Amino acid sequence: MDKLIVIDGNNIIYRAFFAMPPLTNASGQQTNAVYGFTTMLLRLIEDYKPSHMMVAFDAGKETFRHADYQEYKGKREKTPPELSGQFPLLKELLQGLGVPQFEIAGYEADDIIGTLTRMADEEKRNVIVVSGDKDMLQLASDNVTIAMVRKGVTDIESYGPSEIQDKYGLTPQQIIDLKGLMGDASDNIPGIPGVGEKTALKLLHEYGSVEQVLERSDELKGKMKEKVQTHADSAVLSKKLATIHREVPLEQVWDDMKFDGLHPDTAGPALAKLEFKSLLERLNLSGQDAGTAADPARPEAEVQVRTVTMDDMHELSAVLSDVKVLHVETHGDNPHHAELVGLSLATGDTQYYISPAVLQSEGAEPVREWLADSSIPKNGYDLHRVDLALHAHGILFAGAAFDVHLAAYLLDPTEGNQTLSGLAAKYGMSHLVSDDDVFGKGAKWKLPDEEKLSGHLARKCAAVAQIVPMQEKELNDNGMLPLFHDLEMPLSRILADMEKQGIAVNREELKSLGQEFQQQIEKLAAEIYRIAGEEFNLNSPKQLGEILFVKLELPVIKKTKTGYSTDAEVLEKLAPYHDIVQLILQYRTIAKLQSTYVEGLLKEVSDESGKVHTYYRQTIAATGRLSSQFPNLQNIPIRLEEGRKLRKVFVPSEPGWSILAADYSQIELRVLAHISDDERLKEAFVQDLDIHTKTAMDVFRVSQDEVDGNMRRSAKAVNFGIVYGISDYGLSQNLNITRKEAASFIDQYFEVFQGVRRYMDEIVQQARKDGYVKTLLERRRYLPEINARNFNLRSFAERTAMNTPIQGTAADIIKLAMVHMDAALAERKLKSRMLLQVHDELVFEVPQEELETMKTLVPEVMSRALELSVPLKAEVSFGDNWYEAK
């Protein structure tokens, strides 16, 4: 089946220019837009494997549209010179890559695309149109899909007629009417002034087209009628301007667009000329290989794989000492319960495959000893998971040296595709088939035959072996090797130990709490149904909305995409109107505790150990924090007393022991004081003052005695806001005050804490310049949207730039403390065990005789984890359970 990808060249290069950080080659020529364009192009080729391709460009300044309307695209800013200089580069590169391009004098790229898609419709050929321009939606049909590019150049959403219907309730043709009514500021198309998307959609749903709206404008009321009638001409003209021309003189072009993969001889040199080294590597075109393997859809690599049976184990034993790379394939999300699928080992050119049965057989003892030997360094993918899965099957694992999963996370913590096949593609290796393709996804997961399986696992092992040196170099270039080898790798073993240890849960206590909750739930529900006058599903926001806003006619405070919002914030505001609301809030609170914490936790308690064994994910959070799953032990209730009681069920696993918890006091603000070098903030921590009270004194210019509860509360919110990357809107929402008032709080704060203001300005500048921000331990986070023109995207990136070094450095610090703590326990031969980490808190179980030691050791180790210009403080407490350790 033919498949044509048509790219809206001008649109995509424009987007790429603003989405990518500035990037120049050795001669000073800026190349960021070409680079962004090219990465997207390669991605499209890989994802869609097109048989035909074409990039369309605008040609000439005057198009036929200017004959109708001289001001067409009039208000648009001139193309920045940094971008216009990149057009010739892109065109030359496309030629080198072997990707056809069209431009036709007097027409825009839109019109070329419009014509091609019309021809495709007539000839029933498949086309994918790639653009960021919503106008393109008018071209969608059964044969034509529009791939709308959102956010930068990586995020793509596909639209056919049905998706357009779902999103706008319009046919593709009506997209033209939409623009006729609402206009388009960026093309200087006027539309009807005062009519935006919402109004335009309403009108179209009612009347169907611009012509019908005008013809029946007498049916409209008041201002709307006036607007429509005065600007009728404008609407007609706007519709005409928005209509993509589909009759450009083009004929027999199909063969000209044939695409047989990247041109093998010229692609390498063209990329090399632009100094796109990473792309060269990704395509395996660098060095002597240039010109050999150009097609991203090239076949799998050849591997030599020996399947080890019980009888020929001796052969493997002989070469075991040479093995540095292993791959353990597991199945299942929860590594504590994961199934073993197979093991592969790599030595030189030969790969060995061992089935789970063979691995667990008597004869495989040498392999198991090798796996367990901590003095033998091993490289692999997601060794933390491997450790837990093997442990669950009674096999010990130690000696993790280089984990490519963890390395990939450090190199780009926001990259979504962290799979090994994704990494293999990134590092330009021969194609590694994805696990989804080999095994199937979700419920369709199926074990392939042994030949296919052993080949796949062998290739994964070989891929790891190739990726390690490349990542090592990249980590080194980024100054991240210490972070990797001295912090994250050791931590991954410590986390596995904590998870295997688990924390004991008192099931009876938990069940009895559940019974109390159940009674309350039933009582509340009965009362709510009585007041409502009917029974309904209280857990359905949709049904609840019907009751509150239709039946009881309470005012609508906020809407969601799908209907009325009924979140707690809304319900708080509705409470004065009707007694039912307070009951619903109470119901929600208790129902949450019951379903998530009582029932959810009971399901996770292990029958064997009577404990819960969480799984900390080390490669998820963009800031460097951990996350916790199965169950999540980082969000056990504490703020409200009803929920806090749940902490009583977390108990020591041995009689007479205690739970000891230690948490950092104001770690994020202390980190901020250090990195901003703000004298006032540092002073506050040096004197160990109550930071929120101190902030209130400074911001409101009052003495300590004059700070009332409200002032302290406001100051606390401001401090939180500062850490999150403050905006007046966010603060106003949090404090329920006007935006003006919030803005004036912020102004006063920055007046006093001028170093903080300087930091916030500088970190955003730095993010713009480098394209990333980093923590004290050199952890990075890339912010491609920091230069976006879209206000929301850009603002979000700016707040992230402010927040990530703070939250991320705090994460670095507690991770360091964990590594030091683990060493301290081992060195002193203590029996106490580290069980949990909750972002700024560590939880231990401690035998009676070590309690005194631990009460001083833990806070000491935590506060000395990293030396800052302000003291780090950790507060310790203990008791018979987690609730008592407060």
Add this chain to the structure above:
DNA sequence: GTGTTCACG
């Protein structure tokens, strides 16, 4: 699978 809500730091 997506959206809504709510638990934590």
Add this chain to the structure above:
DNA sequence: ACGTACGTGAACACG
């Protein structure tokens, strides 16, 4: 004018 606080995971409803 735009429309948000930063970072997560789990349960439930609904298509």
